[in-house]
Amino acid sequence: MADWIYILNPNKDTLDGEPSDKETMLRLAEEEPALELWLSRRNRMKTGDRLWFFFTHPESAVAAVAEVDEEPWDDPEDPDVPYLVGATLLTAATRALYRVPVSRDELGLGQVRSVQTVKPQALPVLLKRAGL
Template identity: 80%
Template sequence: MADWIYILDPRRDTLDGEPSDKETMLQLAQEEPALELWLGRRNRMGPGDRLWFFFSRPEAAVAAVAEVDEEPRSDDEDPDIPFVVPVTLLTEATKSLYRDPVSRDELGLGQVRSVQKVKPEALPVLLARAGL
């Protein structure tokens, strides 16, 4: 199992047509937790991996988490999206992170990319804040 950081910028990214902010993610976790997310590259994600959502604005922090349901696959329907990965938001863990997000400093993030592995030293604080 691996843990990944998935970067969302609420100014330009959307989730099912809604802004990609932590409020929308909390609502999705409670009402429609199954999502398909786009990836710029395939990565080596597998079922059971966790995807931690880092919101770049207004507060740069992780405030939601999902479990990867299937390996990333090519999106044959949209040539502008190279890969998609099916995930399910973890409702209770997302509620916990929403109330007490993990800041960029606590994660030890330098330059952020769209998807990257969680640093081993950041994982304990993510798990604790999510109640996992």
């Protein structure tokens, strides 16, 4: 199993037309936890991997987590979207992270990219904060 940071900028990104902020993510975790997310690269994601959602604004922090349901796939119907990945938000863990997010400093994040692996030293903090 691998752990990935998935970057969301609430000022630019949307989730089915809704703002990609931590409030929307918490509501989705409680009401509609299944997601299809855009990826610029296939990466090496596998079923069972975790996606930790890092929100860039207003507070730079991880405040939600999901489990990958299936490996990324091509979207031949939309040439602007290279890959999609199916994931399900983990409701209890997302609630815990919503209450006490993991800050950028705690993650040791340098340059922010759309998707990157979690640094080994950050994983224990994420797991503990999420109650996993």
